[in-house]
Amino acid sequence: MLNNKVCIVTGGAQGIGRCIVETFAKNDALHVYACDMNAAAMVDLETKYPNVSAVELNVCDRDSINYFIDKLKETHGHIDVLVNNAGVTRDNLIDKMTEEEWDFVSDVNLKGVFNMTQAVVPVMMEGDAGSIITMSSVVGTDGNIGQSNYAATKGGVIAMTKGWAKEFSRKGAQVRANCIAPGFIETPMTVDLPDKVLDHMKGKTPLGRMGKPQDIANGALFLASDNASFITGQVLKIDGGLVI
Template sequence: MFENKVCIVTGAAQGIGKAIVERFASQGALMVYALDMNEQALSTAYEGVNNVTSVVMNICDRQAISELVEQVQADYSRVDVLVNNAGITRDALIEKMTEDEWDAVINVNLKGVFNLTQAIAPIMMENNAGSIVTMSSVVGTDGNIGQSNYAATKGGVIAMTKGWAKEFARKGAQVRANCVAPGFVATPMTENLPEKVLDLMRAKTPLGRMGTPEDITNGVEFLASDKASFITGQVLKIDGGLVL
């Protein structure tokens, strides 16, 4: 499905991002660039996988992004798929949330997405093809207590995506932009939560379980692929019926 495609995935060292990279690689991608700040996890994540290049990177570092994009252009002259998956949480009730907690989440989850997309979308438009999939959340569509910063970013990427769907195709380029909005997913971000909290998450979900990274990857794979060639500006919720 991704034969001869050049892909970039952020937040790629573990969890959903790692599942996405592995899916693209197994589907025959020419090269998948796996970006993450976690050097230790990234160093072992793709050992022996010839069509994955691991890149230790902070997506808030615009110079590093510029250097990467220059290298990708030099090697392949194109980027076919960008998955903006990197994200962090710094949860707190609004009266207790610090400015640092607010800024950290805004910088990574919102500005980081802007940084990568700003660098890569022009390449896609020049090549008249490309798919951008950005990770939102049901928190970005329906809110959640104690996540003002996270909700702002995940709602923000939806708004940007809808604008991009119009902007990137305005001159006829077949460049698409969509979002995936997961519900409760079993990842390293949730594995340390108390079991009673995990039970509550499962109880709130009509399908009675938490999602898996593979569940989310299935949706990303579809939106990134040519099977979704007439889909742009959309938000695909993958939440087990959590938000109806």
């Protein structure tokens, strides 16, 4: 599905990001660059998949991003897919949330997406094609208690994506921008939650279970592929019916 495509996935060390990297690699991507601040956790990906490279990268470091993108352009001449997956949480009620908690989440989840997209999209525009996929959340569409910072960033990337869908295509370029909004997904971030919390999450989901990283990766694969060539500016909710 991804023949000859050069792909970048941020937050590729674990959870959803790692699953996306593996799914792209197994679906014939020319090369997948798994980017994360924890490069050591991705070494086995390079061993398992000859078309995967682990890259230590901070989405808040614009100089490092620009250097990395310049090298990719020099090596391949094109970049076809960017998955903005890197994200963090620092939950707190609004009256207790610190400025540091607000700034940290905003810098990674919102500005980090801006930084990566700003660096990659000129290369896509030159090639007249590309797919930018950004991880939002049902929290970004419908809110959640104690997550003002997270909700703001996940809602913000939806707004940016809709603007980008119009901006990048205004001169006829086939550069698409879409979001995925996961619901409750089994990841390293949820594995240690108490059973009563997990049961509550499952109970709120019409399909009666939590999603798996592969559910999200399948959506990303579709949006990255030419099968989604007429889809842009959309938010794909993969949430088991949680938000209807």
